[in-house]
Amino acid sequence: MVNDAARRAPAAPQLTHSGRWTAATQREVLSTVARHAVELLSGPDVPLLKECGNPECTRVYIDRSRGKRRQWCGMESCGNKIKAAAYRARRKTAVTSAG
Ligand SMILES: [Zn+2]
Incomplete structure (x- = not known):
């Protein structure tokens, strides 16, 4: 096609x-x-192609970061959402454990 x-x-x-x-x-x-x-x-960029780490995202990007450890298609679109959700989950666990 x-x-x-x-x-x-x-x-x-x-x-x-x-x-x-x-x-x-x-x-x-x-x-x-x-x-x-x-x-x-x-x-030549094929080895740098990665899928976004956000399970709800379908984007593919070229990872040109130093160390090749980029996880998201973009911080604004996916990285901040995932980091905020992880923070809320950690905070909820901490509150639940403390109480
Ligand atoms: Zn994404």
């Missing part, structure tokens, strides 16, 4: 006085996305 989409004509960006403008049909958009997928999945 990806290869079929990548074989088709992609969207063609155009230069305008205000910058770059791209108008595209759905097929052209799919082709552009498929071409990016082919480049990414056959390129």
Whole structure:
């Protein structure tokens, strides 16, 4: 499916006085996305691809962090949610144990 989409004509960006403008049909958009997928999945970043550690998240990201220990697609989107939930769980356990 990806290869079929990548074989088709992609969207063609155009230069305008205000910058770059791209108008595209759905097929052209799919082709552009498929071409990016082919480049990414056959390129040198494949070993750096990771799935987000948030079980409710479906994002995949490229881990360019030092030590390659990144766990989330983004702190704002997932990392802070998981850390806050873990903090609430620890706090609840501490309150329950103390009381
Ligand atoms: Zn995520």
